[in-house]
Amino acid sequence: MQKRVLTVDDSKTMRDMLLVTLKQAGYDVLQAEDGQEALTKLESAEVDVIITDINMPVMDGIAFIKACRGKAAFASTPILTLTTESSDAKKAEGRNAGATGWIVKPFNPDSLIRVIEKVCP
Amino acid sequence: MDDLAEFKQTYFQECEELLVDLEGQLTALQDGETDDEILHAAFRAIHSIKGGAGAFGFAQLVGFAHVFETVLDQMREHQLETSTANVALLIRAGDILSDLVSAAQQDETLADDFGQDLLESLHELAGTEAGGDDDDDDDDPFGDVNDGPAEEAEPSVSAAARDIKIAFAPTPQLFHRANDPLILIRELKKFGSLETEVDSTRLPTLEDIEADGAYLTWRFTLHTPASVDDIRDVFEFVIDDCQLEVEEIGADPSTDTDSEKAAPVQEPGAGAKSGERPEDKTDESEANTASAENDARTKPERKADKAPRPQTPAESPSGNKAAADKKPPASIRVDLDRIDRLVNMVGELVITQAMLSEQIGQLTVEDQAGLLHGVETLELQMRELQESVMSIRAQPVKSVFSRMTRLVRELSCSLDKKAKLVITGETTEVDKTVIEELSDPLTHMIRNSMDHGLETPSEREQAGKPAEGTIQLSAEHRNGKIVIAVSDDGRGINREKVLKKAIEKGLTTPDARPSDDEIDNMILLPGFSTADQVSNVSGRGVGMDVVVRKIQNMGGRIGITSVPGQSSRFSLTLPLTLAVLDGMIIRVGSEFYIIPITSIVETQRPDDETIHQLASGGEVLAIRGGFIKLVHLARLFGCQRPASEEDDQLVVVVETGASGPIGLVVDELVGQQQVVIKSLESNYRRVQGVAGATILGNGMVALILDVDGVHSMSQQGNGSMIATRPTEMIEMPQDAVA
Numbered sequence: 001m002q003k004r005v006l007t008v009d010d011s012k013t014m015r016d017m018l019l020v021t022l023k024q025a026g027y028d029v030l031q032a033e034d035g036q037e038a039l040t041k042l043e044s045a046e047v048d049v050i051i052t053d054i055n056m057p058v059m060d061g062i063a064f065i066k067a068c069r070g071k072a073a074f075a076s077t078p079i080l081t082l083t084t085e086s087s088d089a090k091k092a093e094g095r096n097a098g099a100t101g102w103i104v105k106p107f108n109p110d111s112l113i114r115v116i117e118k119v120c121p
Numbered sequence: 122m123d124d125l126a127e128f129k130q131t132y133f134q135e136c137e138e139l140l141v142d143l144e145g146q147l148t149a150l151q152d153g154e155t156d157d158e159i160l161h162a163a164f165r166a167i168h169s170i171k172g173g174a175g176a177f178g179f180a181q182l183v184g185f186a187h188v189f190e191t192v193l194d195q196m197r198e199h200q201l202e203t204s205t206a207n208v209a210l211l212i213r214a215g216d217i218l219s220d221l222v223s224a225a226q227q228d229e230t231l232a233d234d235f236g237q238d239l240l241e242s243l244h245e246l247a248g249t250e251a252g253g254d255d256d257d258d259d260d261d262p263f264g265d266v267n268d269g270p271a272e273e274a275e276p277s278v279s280a281a282a283r284d285i286k287i288a289f290a291p292t293p294q295l296f297h298r299a300n301d302p303l304i305l306i307r308e309l310k311k312f313g314s315l316e317t318e319v320d321s322t323r324l325p326t327l328e329d330i331e332a333d334g335a336y337l338t339w340r341f342t343l344h345t346p347a348s349v350d351d352i353r354d355v356f357e358f359v360i361d362d363c364q365l366e367v368e369e370i371g372a373d374p375s376t377d378t379d380s381e382k383a384a385p386v387q388e389p390g391a392g393a394k395s396g397e398r399p400e401d402k403t404d405e406s407e408a409n410t411a412s413a414e415n416d417a418r419t420k421p422e423r424k425a426d427k428a429p430r431p432q433t434p435a436e437s438p439s440g441n442k443a444a445a446d447k448k449p450p451a452s453i454r455v456d457l458d459r460i461d462r463l464v465n466m467v468g469e470l471v472i473t474q475a476m477l478s479e480q481i482g483q484l485t486v487e488d489q490a491g492l493l494h495g496v497e498t499l500e501l502q503m504r505e506l507q508e509s510v511m512s513i514r515a516q517p518v519k520s521v522f523s524r525m526t527r528l529v530r531e532l533s534c535s536l537d538k539k540a541k542l543v544i545t546g547e548t549t550e551v552d553k554t555v556i557e558e559l560s561d562p563l564t565h566m567i568r569n570s571m572d573h574g575l576e577t578p579s580e581r582e583q584a585g586k587p588a589e590g591t592i593q594l595s596a597e598h599r600n601g602k603i604v605i606a607v608s609d610d611g612r613g614i615n616r617e618k619v620l621k622k623a624i625e626k627g628l629t630t631p632d633a634r635p636s637d638d639e640i641d642n643m644i645l646l647p648g649f650s651t652a653d654q655v656s657n658v659s660g661r662g663v664g665m666d667v668v669v670r671k672i673q674n675m676g677g678r679i680g681i682t683s684v685p686g687q688s689s690r691f692s693l694t695l696p697l698t699l700a701v702l703d704g705m706i707i708r709v710g711s712e713f714y715i716i717p718i719t720s721i722v723e724t725q726r727p728d729d730e731t732i733h734q735l736a737s738g739g740e741v742l743a744i745r746g747g748f749i750k751l752v753h754l755a756r757l758f759g760c761q762r763p764a765s766e767e768d769d770q771l772v773v774v775v776e777t778g779a780s781g782p783i784g785l786v787v788d789e790l791v792g793q794q795q796v797v798i799k800s801l802e803s804n805y806r807r808v809q810g811v812a813g814a815t816i817l818g819n820g821m822v823a824l825i826l827d828v829d830g831v832h833s834m835s836q837q838g839n840g841s842m843i844a845t846r847p848t849e850m851i852e853m854p855q856d857a858v859a
Contacts, residue, residue: 016131075299100299118304
């Protein structure tokens with residue numbers, strides 16, 4: 001069955017790159033530009049994995065992850081943070097909010113898929 | 122990879138927007154605003170630029186952005202002050218960042234030490250090492266995290282297979298973060314043969330069970346050639362949410378699994394299951410059982426919650442609408458070619474509509490009645506359609522205005538003057554083509570104001586002005602045009618000096634008595650700006666006349682007003698679009714011309730008494746106590762006309778950019794019409810006095826007059842000859858044959 005990924009990033013470049021990479025790997029992709037839009041999309045769609053940027057306007061990734069974890073429906077949906085900072089502080093910030101794992105930008109297509117499979121085989 | 126080129130295009134478009142944003146945020150900081158959101162927004166802008174740069178391998182850009190970002194990060198965390206000096210540094214860093222982006226876009230290679238001094242200053246501010254190039258581990262384009270899983274796919278087989286013992290006890294946190302032991306176990310299985318034991322002794326009875334509790338622990342024996350690090354990598358995301366022990370038992374390559382060793386490690390409480398010797402086949406079912414228990418605790422809730430939800434597709438209208446409601450104005454990116462096609466189509470439609478109107482005019486009154494109403498409605502709708510289509514291409518002037526901030530900053534440094542740029546009306550919208558053409562003239566005008574307009578700080582203080590000069594850049598819509606003004610509070614135009622120079626250059630005669638305004642406008646004349654006046658700032662080998670030509674080519678006008686000792690102001694009046702204009706069709710002999718409505722002041726049918734012959738051979742028209750010069754278009758363009766028309770003439774008074782009104786002598790006013798401009802330059806070549814051509818409703822081609830060009834032609838030839846158009850066009854093929 002085709003898995004659906006929700007990508008949340010304010011940068012169109014990044015959204016496009018994720019879109020193409022994920023589509024090529026056979027995923028169905030939903031997109032949002034910030035946490036608020038992502039939550040709205042989640043109201044009407046089920047997703048298997050969420051990939052979210054941390055730094056975004058309106059609602060940032062941390063607030064978005066917390067909001068997801070606060071909802072029973074998304075309590076066990078894997079959420080991967082997508083961020084250029086591979087520093088432990090940033091990873092920890094995402095993890096404290098409830099992120100399942102992380103992806104370091106920039107990613108190469110293979111590694112992106114590997115990481116997704118790691119949390120959602 | 123085709124995608125990559127496309128991504129890059131998106132990226133650079135995005136960078137352009139982000140850099141404009143960044144400039145705005147930094148300027149706000151400079152102006153003393155302290156809102157945290159400004160710092161956050163600036164951080165995000167750089168962050169996004171860096172993110173994309175990494176993906177495309179723009180190492181220099183990544184390196185610089187990284188340090189820049191670090192400094193901003195510290196500022197938003199209040200670890201660093203947003204002092205004036207620090208903000209000034211950030212602004213300069215923004216300029217360098219912008220240069221790095223352009224270099225990447227143009228595929229240029231900059232010197233390795235480009236922006237090095239600034240980079241070091243940023244490092245100093247951030248308290249980071251300036252040392253190596255970009256060896257900061259954060260910048261590794263393909264970070265360790267991503268390499269890890271890639272290795273998992275093909276575990277290194279260099280080591281011989283041996284047993285690795287793994288003890289794994291998750292905490293409830295692991296489940297809170299949506300990690301799943303079952304997935305981890307499956308990952309482990311990929312490395313080799315796996316024996317699994319689960320300790321379920323702490324599993325409470327059903328009524329005591331907590332949905333998010335962690336009651337199970339596992340012990341694995343993995344026979345694999347993979348390294349301990351590879352194994353640990355599997356647990357990368359859960360390492361803080363479990364107790365994990367990974368221990369290499371021995372490098373004994375024996376295929377006989379040393380299972381006995383596993384037994385003593387088992388806790389006594391492992392009970393019945395510990396006695397079993399799971400085979401490869403069973404361990405997954407084992408794990409499944411374990412995980413099923415786990416599932417039983419965490420998943421039902423989620424499933425139940427999801428079940429009643431209708432399985433609407435992702436792009437359900439409700440979802441989209443809700444999202445759209447929250448967004449500011451939604452926008453899409455459209456290929457410019459498509460819009461141009463649309464604009465052209467509408468242009469053709471306008472012509473067709475004019476053609477219809479014209480043909481209806483030739484019908485009898487009875488036939489007209491019904492049709493006329495329809496055509497009038499069509500005309501209204503057409504105009505509305507045209508305006509909406511044109512507005513698609515409209516963009517705020519902000520993008521070009523914001524570049525000027527940097528220009529003023531840099532000029533302040535190189536000229537040793539103090540100046541601030543005040544921008545107003547940057548949201549005023551105008552056609553994209555106009556915006557693209559604006560950058561050069563604006564740059565030149567601001568250079569001019571900074572170089573010649575503003576005094577040095579000491580001069581200013583002596584004159585009782587603040588040491589810091591102000592340059593104002595404004596945009597506004599006025600009468601269907603956009604007016605862009607650059608003004609400064611400098612010394613104004615030195616009329617004595619300008620007049621002297623103009624006489625030297627032969628641009629005027631010593632006995633002429635020009636008005637103040639006329640003198641001010643002399644600096645716009647071709648040949649006025651010369652080398653001895655050019656400093657290294659405005660010294661790009663061009664004078665203001667280049668600006669004038671450019672503006673005129675765009676169908677605009679430029680005007681100067683100046684108060685000596687106080688200010689000077691350059692204002693550009695430009696059409697909102699370069700594709701259509703409202704024109705008055707006039708006839709001269711058998712030829713039709715278009716005069717842009719915006720330059721027409723009035724029309725007159727003069728008496729003989731009001732026309733005066735000058736000794737020099739020209740004619741002037743007395744009008745409300747003043748005189749304006751008359752230009753006979755028929756003579757100027759060499760139009761043939763019957764002698765009967767000689768006496769029956771009209772004068773169209775038009776405003777020229779530099780010399781005030783002049784009167785154009787024509788034979789007939791045919792009518793007013795919106796015309797679609799077709800470039801003469803791209804279809805033929807530039808012709809003096811002609812701004813372009815258009816197709817009339819009757820299918821004839823009419824030339825659109827360039828009023829200023831007509832005026833200067835009449836000055837050169839004294840309104841006598843210069844048969845620019847008809848003869849030259851006919852001669853062309855003859856020349857070719859000869």
